[in-house]
Amino acid sequence: MKKNKNRSKAKKPRSFLSFIITSYVLIAIGFVALAFFVGYENSSKTVLSIDRNHNDFLKTNYSVDISVSKQWISEGMVGAQYDGVIYNYSGHDISDWTIELTTPYGSRLDSDWNGVYDMSGDGHTLIIEPLDYNNIVVPGGSQTFGMIMYTDTEFTPWKMTVSFSTAKTITEYVFFYVLIGLSVIAVIVTAAFVISNIRIAAYRKRQLQYKKIIDETLDAFANVIDAKDEYTNGHSARVAYYARELARRMGMSEQEQENIRIIALLHDIGKVGIPDAILNKPGVLSDEEREIIRTHTTVGNKILSNFTSVENIAEGSHYHHERIDGKGYPDGLSGEEIPLCARIICVADSYDAMSSSRCYRKMLSNEEIIEELRNCSGTQFDSSIVPYMISMIEDKTAPIVFEGDN
CATH class of the missing domain: 1.10.3210.10 (Hypothetical protein af1432)
Known part of the structure; x- marks a missing residue:
C-alpha cells in the first residue's frame, strides 16, 4: 500500500502540469474563437430602420439625420436641398454605409455631393453610398452628404433604412476580459508551480546531500567496528x-x-x-x-x-x-x-x-x-x-x- 501511495504522489506534479497545459490550450482556443467571432461580425452588415417620428433612434449608437435646408417651386414641382449627416456614437469605426430612402413616386434627382446616388426608374427609391474619402465614420465622428431633389409634393425624409459594416475590436467584448483574467490566473498558477518545484528540487537536493553525509558517516562507523x-x-x-x-x-x-x-x-x-x-x-x-x-x-x-x-x-x-x-x-x-x-x-x-x-x-x-x-x-x-x-x-x-x- 505504501508503494502505491508513493506512486500517486509522484503522479501529482505530472497531473498538475497537464492541467496547466490544458488550461493554456483552452485559453488559446478561446482567443482564436473570439477572433473568428469578431471577424464574422465585422464581415456582416448591421441594418437599422430609423424613424424620426420616434425618439428611440436617438438612443442608438448610430443615427442619420436628413433635413431640408432650402425649398422652392419650379415647373410645378417642389425643389429642395437636403443636407444629411450620418453619426457614429459607438466605440469603433463603421464603414461601407448605405442609406435607402423611400421617396414619392416620380421624384427626380437634380444634383448631389459626397456620395454615390442611385434613383430607381420610378423615382420611388433612392440609395446613397459613400465615396472613398467618406467611407469610414470614426468613433464619435460623422460624415456629411447632400442632394437637390424635385418631388411632386413636399417631402421630408422621416423614415429610412441604414446598413453598414462595423469594425469592432476584440477588446469590446466581455469575453475578452474573461480570457485575460483566466490568462493572468494561469500565469500566476504556473509561476507558483515553477517556484514550488524549484524549492522542492532544492529541498530534495539538500535531502540527498544530507543522506549522503549520513550514509558516509554510518559507513565510517561500520568500518571502525570492522577494523577492530x-x-x-x-x-x-x-x-x-x-x-x-x-x-x-x-x-x-x-x-x-x-x-x-x-x-x-x-x-x-x-x-x-x-x-x-x-x-x-x-x-x-x-x-x-x-x-x-x-x-x-x-x-x-x-x-x-x-x-x-x-x-x-x-x-x-x-x-x-x-x-x-x-x-x-x-x-x-x-x-x-x-x-x-x-x-x-x-x-x-x-x-x-x-x-x-x-x-x-x-x-x-x-x-x-x-x-x-x-x-x-x-x-x-x-x-x-x-x-x-x-x-x-x-x-x-x-x-x-x-x-x-x-
Whole structure:
C-alpha cells in the first residue's frame, strides 16, 4: 500500500502540469474563437430602420439625420436641398454605409455631393453610398452628404433604412476580459508551480546531500567496528546488504528496507567496547572471554539508545543474538518477542559468518550453509525468514563481495 501511495504522489506534479497545459490550450482556443467571432461580425452588415417620428433612434449608437435646408417651386414641382449627416456614437469605426430612402413616386434627382446616388426608374427609391474619402465614420465622428431633389409634393425624409459594416475590436467584448483574467490566473498558477518545484528540487537536493553525509558517516562507523576485528573485514556492510534484500523479498516498503539496512549496518557497534585482544584472539575463547564478547549487544544498545532517527535501531543491536527457541542472549527472548529487525539480522549475520573464513575454520560451501539454515530453522532462526535466505543463495544474490573484502 505504501508503494502505491508513493506512486500517486509522484503522479501529482505530472497531473498538475497537464492541467496547466490544458488550461493554456483552452485559453488559446478561446482567443482564436473570439477572433473568428469578431471577424464574422465585422464581415456582416448591421441594418437599422430609423424613424424620426420616434425618439428611440436617438438612443442608438448610430443615427442619420436628413433635413431640408432650402425649398422652392419650379415647373410645378417642389425643389429642395437636403443636407444629411450620418453619426457614429459607438466605440469603433463603421464603414461601407448605405442609406435607402423611400421617396414619392416620380421624384427626380437634380444634383448631389459626397456620395454615390442611385434613383430607381420610378423615382420611388433612392440609395446613397459613400465615396472613398467618406467611407469610414470614426468613433464619435460623422460624415456629411447632400442632394437637390424635385418631388411632386413636399417631402421630408422621416423614415429610412441604414446598413453598414462595423469594425469592432476584440477588446469590446466581455469575453475578452474573461480570457485575460483566466490568462493572468494561469500565469500566476504556473509561476507558483515553477517556484514550488524549484524549492522542492532544492529541498530534495539538500535531502540527498544530507543522506549522503549520513550514509558516509554510518559507513565510517561500520568500518571502525570492522577494523577492530581483523577476521570480519566488510562484515557489517555485507550483513546490511543481506538484511535489506531479505526485507525486500519479505514485501516490506522501501523505507522499511532502508531502515533494516541501517540497523544491520550498526548491529555490531557494541564491539567498540570489547578489548582488541579478545576480538582478535586466534585461539579458542575462554568462558570469561566469551561472556565479554556477548556484552557487545548490551553495549550496542546503550550506544544507540538515543539514536531515534531510525526506528528500532537499538533493538537490532541488542537482540540480534536472540534465538527463536529462547536459548539466545542477552535476555533469552523467544519467538515474536524478538523484534522482527533482530530476527532478520540474526539470519543475515549467521549467513555471513558461515560464508566467511575464520581463524578457527574455513568458510562453508553453499550446500553446507543451506543445510545448516534448514537444520536451525525454528530453533535458532525464524522459519519464515530462512526460505528467503536460501532463495538468495540459490539465485546467487548471496554471497556478495565488496571491493576491499578479504
